[in-house]
Amino acid sequence: MTTATDSAPSATATPRFTSVEDVLTKLADVGYLASEAIATTVFLADRLGKPLLVEGPAGVGKTELSKAVARVTGADLIRLQCYEGVDEARALYEWNHAKQLLRITAAGASHGAGEHGGEWDEVRDNIFTDEFLLARPLLQAIRSENPSVLLIDELDKADVEIEGLLLEVLSDFAVTVPELGTLTATHRPFVVLTSNATRELSEALRRRCLFLHIDYPHAELEQRIITAAVPDLDASLAESVVRLVGRLRDLKLRKSPSVAETIDWGRTLLALGVDSVDPAVIRDNLGVLLKHQDDIERAIDALDLRSA
Ligand SMILES: Nc1ncnc2c1ncn2[C@@H]1O[C@H](COP(=O)(O)OP(=O)(O)OP(=O)(O)O)[C@@H](O)[C@H]1O
Numbered sequence: 001m002t003t004a005t006d007s008a009p010s011a012t013a014t015p016r017f018t019s020v021e022d023v024l025t026k027l028a029d030v031g032y033l034a035s036e037a038i039a040t041t042v043f044l045a046d047r048l049g050k051p052l053l054v055e056g057p058a059g060v061g062k063t064e065l066s067k068a069v070a071r072v073t074g075a076d077l078i079r080l081q082c083y084e085g086v087d088e089a090r091a092l093y094e095w096n097h098a099k100q101l102l103r104i105t106a107a108g109a110s111h112g113a114g115e116h117g118g119e120w121d122e123v124r125d126n127i128f129t130d131e132f133l134l135a136r137p138l139l140q141a142i143r144s145e146n147p148s149v150l151l152i153d154e155l156d157k158a159d160v161e162i163e164g165l166l167l168e169v170l171s172d173f174a175v176t177v178p179e180l181g182t183l184t185a186t187h188r189p190f191v192v193l194t195s196n197a198t199r200e201l202s203e204a205l206r207r208r209c210l211f212l213h214i215d216y217p218h219a220e221l222e223q224r225i226i227t228a229a230v231p232d233l234d235a236s237l238a239e240s241v242v243r244l245v246g247r248l249r250d251l252k253l254r255k256s257p258s259v260a261e262t263i264d265w266g267r268t269l270l271a272l273g274v275d276s277v278d279p280a281v282i283r284d285n286l287g288v289l290l291k292h293q294d295d296i297e298r299a300i301d302a303l304d305l306r307s308a
């Protein structure tokens with residue numbers, strides 16, 4: 001496989017957003033409450049036509065951001081979930097060998113195996129066509145008839161080799177399948193790459209992206225997120241949720257509670273039907289917020305919950 005490098009991509013360049021404010025409003029309309037920094041970077045990624053590389057701890061809304069952009073723009077979300085060992089065949093395309101084999105066998109049966117060289121040439125030409133091509137996410141995004149958001153999720157989990165492939169594809173939005181020719185994107189996808197930074201991504205890849213670090217939201221934003229996600233939760237309870245989560249994050253635990261856990265905790269209080277958060281409620285339900293026993297023990301000591 002090679003990719004085209006000679007020409008600029010013939011992609012549509014209609015901006016998706018008119019301003020940073022427009023990003024903020026539209027994302028909020030689909031339930032994603034962005035900080036000014038997030039909205040600004042999304043706006044610029046769109047305007048500059050660059051991939052957006054989003055790093056940050058687990059559960060702060062990295063993946064959700066790309067889903068929200070897809071919802072806002074009515075685009076298809078095409079996702080490449082990375083894992084150790086993900087390769088070109090899983091990321092770009094592969095040939096459907098089983099189907100090719102069936103076609104060869106069928107051709108052999110109807111003509112008598114190995115009879116004529118010319119027939120074999122014909123079969124060979126036939127089995128390297130679209131019908132036998134399995135497009136994986138990168139190729140799907142390039143060939144998509146509709147506008148798309150391409151999410152390359154948890155890239156740090158993939159082996160470093162995949163970054164070379166991404167560099168080629170993301171610079172041209174074109175892929176050459178030797179048997180089919182060069183396939184070029186009609187709609188340049190909005191590309192989001194996410195990473196938990198468990199390994200360093202290459203400088204070459206970083207250079208081609210706009211970089212966005214998403215951290216735990218500040219209290220005011222988190223309060224708005226939980227209110228939007230759990231609208232039936234009383235405002236004072238929502239405030240206490242945010243305060244508790246903030247205190248737990250200050251403890252520097254093995255795994256701090258993320259936005260996802262904040263929302264779960266809000267739902268928990270609603271399900272329990274409590275109207276105030278007393279220490280016993282916290283102690284008995286800490287497993288919603290913390291996922292390691294030693295973190296729970298530390299929190300119980302730090303928040304003085306043992307006698308609750
Ligand atoms: N700004 C936000 N507005 C609304 N909801 C949010 C926001 N940030 C996070 N969430 C909520 O938190 C949940 C977790 O977010 P998400 O799955 O995107 O985290 P992540 O950063 O991709 O985590 P991981 O690194 O574990 O994959 C989402 O399902 C969403 O409900």
Ligand SMILES: [Mg+2]
Nearest residue numbers: 062063064194
């Ligand atoms: Mg994620």
